[in-house]
Amino acid sequence: MGFLKGQGDLCKLKALGRHIVCELSGCQPSLLADIHGIAAMMIAAAKAAGATIMESAFHRFEPQGVSGTVILAESHLSIHTWPEKAYAAMDFYTCGDHTDPWAACDFAAATLRAKSVLATELKRGIEKSDGEFTHVLNSNQDARVLTA
Numbered sequence: 001m002g003f004l005k006g007q008g009d010l011c012k013l014k015a016l017g018r019h020i021v022c023e024l025s026g027c028q029p030s031l032l033a034d035i036h037g038i039a040a041m042m043i044a045a046a047k048a049a050g051a052t053i054m055e056s057a058f059h060r061f062e063p064q065g066v067s068g069t070v071i072l073a074e075s076h077l078s079i080h081t082w083p084e085k086a087y088a089a090m091d092f093y094t095c096g097d098h099t100d101p102w103a104a105c106d107f108a109a110a111t112l113r114a115k116s117v118l119a120t121e122l123k124r125g126i127e128k129s130d131g132e133f134t135h136v137l138n139s140n141q142d143a144r145v146l147t148a
Contacts, residue, residue, distance in 0.1 A: 014126065015124055015136075016095055016125025016126075017074075017093060017094060017123075017125050018095075018101050018121060018122070018138075019091065019121065019123075019135075020090075020091070020092040020093070020101045020102065020105050020119050021120045022089070022091070022117060022119040022120075023087070023089060023117070024087065024088040024089075024090060024108070024109055024114040025087055025114060025116045026086050026113075026114055026115025027081075027086050027088055027112040027113055027115075028086070028113040029083040030083070031113065032064075032065070032081035032082070032086070032088055032112065033060075033066065033081070035058050035059075038068060038079060039058045041107075041108060041111045041112070042056065042058075042068055042077055042079060043056065043070060044107060044111070045070075045077060045103075045104040045105075045107045045108045045111075046072060046077055046104060048106075048107040049077075049092070049094055049100050049103045049104035049107075050100060050103070051072040051074050051077075051094055051104075052072060052074060053070060053072060053073075054071045055070075056068065057069055064082075064084060065082055065083060065084075066079070066080075066081045072094065072099075074094045074095045074096050074099050075093040075094050076091070077090070077091065078090065088112055090105070090108055092104045092105050093124075105117070105119060120137065120138075122135045122136070122137060122138060123135060123136050123138050
């Protein structure tokens with residue numbers, strides 16, 4: 001199972017990192033409330049992206065909800081869940097040519113059984129001629145749909 005993703009001309013820019021900001025709606029509430037399941041999913045998503053895991057931390061809120069981060073040698077993945085709304089907010093930020101943050105996004109959406117995914121990719125760390133760095137929006141409001 002994967003997602004369709006738009007490819008724009010900005011994909012060709014050389015960037016130090018790719019940062020996907022993702023809204024997962026219609027997720028399975030019980031999965032969003034399970035801190036151990038969320039932790040396992042996040043570790044597996046990092047592995048799906050081809051990233052190197054350094055450490056992780058997760059917290060369960062009362063009465064519900066989980067927040068967590070997986071620190072990578074290549075940056076990080078993070079999640080905040082609202083089981084009562086069947087919603088998760090996630091960031092997938094990876095650096096280097098050997099990682100694929102979309103693979104982590106696809107894995108997380110499938111695992112959490114998201115009914116819809118709204119993802120925006122930023123290309124970050126683009127060096128300008130004056131030595132400063134900038135970012136560009138790669139895909140704005142890219143509604144991604146599940147494919148069989």
